[in-house]
Amino acid sequence: MPALTRCLGLAALTAALTGLGTFPATAGGFDAVGSQQKKTSGDSSGPALESRVSITVKGAKTKDGGPITSTAVGWEPPACWYEPYWKAKDFKTFNEAKWSMYESAGGEPEGIADVQARYKKGHPYKDFNVAKNDEGMWWVAVKNPEMKDDPAAKSCTRDPFWVDNGQDPGVPQAIDTETLAGLAHQRTVVPPTEISMAPNGKSTVNAPTWVWLDKGAFKPVSVTASLPGTGLWATTTAKPVSLHLDPGTADAETLPASGECLINDDGSIGEPYARGKGELTPPCGVRYLRSSGDGTYGLEATLTWEITWEGAGGTGGDLPNGTFATTTEVPVQEIQSVNR
Known part of the structure; x- marks a missing residue:
């Protein structure tokens, strides 16, 4: 019975602390935040801490809008990364409290x-680097909250490590402005393509x-991703x-033949129809060659957004374009003959 009670106590403690989102449950006992002590299955449960990255969106928002889809095959933002998370004293306080709870619940010292x-x-x-509390931070692995179930989110397996202020972390997947730009790209939400x-x-x-599309129908959308207290930031700007x-x-033709209608100098796309243009060919449009009968054809209008970014330290560049599509149901009738 004592052994059963101890096991139940450890299970309850593990569940309680894991529920707080402070660190992962492990197979072999409690370890430092973001790591595992024993990996009996050969696979890590992955980082459980939530990133401190902040996202700010500026631009038109509508309830019918949505995230863009990257036009680059194979491109995606990082699924996990390492970021500065703890001051030394905070890291010590948390872990010693955790170890004390572990021991109180009957955990074995070797655990x-x-x-x-x-x-x-x-x-x-030594002593969690408390002597260097103001000279650096503990870096930990975190998952992209939008990609928690992606297999790549398990690739950040390093235990928490110390980095002095101003020093390069020296590890792949350490957060930087390019990482933040990728996260901002992922969070870009654009209005629906209402033609x-x-x-x-x-x-x-x-x-x-x-x-x-009328002039001014779509305005640039900017998203800023930043890591508080570090000076790291990146802002993406999406323009149609x-x-x-x-x-x-x-059974239809697109006008132009490519189906690609470029934006005009004034920000509009295509040309509004007006009386007297009935015999003209529109610069942007479609010509249906067969009736839709009792149904409709789904005319899909996909707006392409060009995305650039700039970040701390003069960094910046281009990111893959993004697209957002909207479908309009179009009934098409036969030419009506006139009886004379």
Whole structure:
């Protein structure tokens, strides 16, 4: 019975601390934040700390908008990274409290011996580096909150490590302005692609349907990702550059033939229809060649957003373009003959 009570106590303690989101539950006892002492399965449960990165969005927001899709095949923001997280005194306070709870619950000394040696007894760190409290920080692994279930989120497996102020962490996946730019790209949300059309009701077989976006319909969207207290920041800016039309059927032609309508100098796309333009070919539009019968064709309008970034220390550059698509259902009727 005592053994059962001790096991239940450890299980409850593990569940309580894990529920606080402070560190992962491990198979072999409690370790320092963001690491495991024993990996009996050969796989880490991964970092459990939440990143301190802050995200700020500026630009038009609508309830019908959504995140952009990268046009670059294979590109994605980092699934995990290392970032400065603890001052030395805070790291010591947390871990010693955790170890005390572990021991009070009946944990065996060997369950925390390795981690105590690493961070407290000089192998390689002495007393959690408290003597250097204001000279650096403990860096830990964190997961991208948008990619927690991605297998790549388990690739940051280093135990917490110390980095002096102003020093390069010297490890792959250490957070920098480019990392922050990728996170800002991932959090970019744009308004829906609401196109104007003429005719606005039913389109007619072989007659062009004009498509356009008015000037000012879309404004640049900026997203800033920053890490408080470090001076690290990056801001991405997304600007619309073109509209791609997919008529939703092979029995149609796009205007122009590529289906790509470029943005005009004034920020508009295409050209509004007006009386007297009925015999003209629109610079942006579609021509349906077959009736949709009792149904409709799904005209997909995909707006491409060009994304650039700038960050601390004069960093910056281009990121993969992003797209956001909206579908409009278009009924298409046969040409109406006139009986004389």
